[in-house]
Amino acid sequence: MRRVSTEEKLSRIHNSATQLIERREATDISIYDVAKECGMATSTVYHHYPNIEELFHHLLDDVFEDFDFVLENCVEEQGVTHWSDINRMIETGFVRYYEKNAVAQKLILGRHTFSDITHADVENDLLLGKRVEQIYHHHFQLPSLPSNINIFAIALQVADKVYSLSYREHGCIKKEMADEAIRLTQAYLGLYLPSVCLKNVNQPTSPLNSQVNSVPQA
Secondary structure, eight states: OOOOOHHHHHHHHHHHHHHHHHOOOOOGOHHHHHHHHTTTHHHHHHHHSSSSHHHHHHHHHHHHHHHHHHHHHOGGGGGGSSSSHHHHHHHHHHHHHHHHHHHHHIIISSOOEEEEHHHHHHHHHHHHHHHHHHHHHHOOOOOOOOSOOHHHHHHHHHHHHHHHHHHHSSSOOHHHHHHHHHHHHHHHHHTSSOOOOOOOOOSSSSSSSTTTOOOOOO
16 A cells, blocks of 8 residues: 655645635634544644644645735736725735635634634734835835834735625625725825825836745635
């Protein structure tokens, strides 16, 4: 009998956990459920993940990589005439991603009590905020911005709160709530960005290519 590699075991565990999340709420899933779904002994799954939150954290790491991919591809260079165009394109890209990824929906927008996962999401928003700022600098000459906060990270978090409200009430991000998130983040960013920002004339191909590695689209 062929010996199953660790990589194959982990792949089965991750796929099974993802399939369970697509059908059930995250708080209703246990390590035992994952083991049953992938046809492994519960002790085998526990060997790799001491609890369900650790397993979900790994799945969320994949989502965070996908977020980088979304940022790398959602802004259309020719469509950017005002800084609000960037905000709209980024939020539209994230909504499209949320719509097709159950793990992101359940672990970021849904209700759960996994504090480490919530903390990881906040920390990732801070990293995303820096990448978003690079995109804005790539296209426009921005004014001096606060050094003690990242306004772009806050805008991302505000938008997620709106998406979460819609998801928890309707099980999806309704169009009117997606539009509301764009209006809300634009209003917030407008407190720091002038109505008219001069565009940069000579732009490199992409502001993120040197910082973000491309990942397969989910």
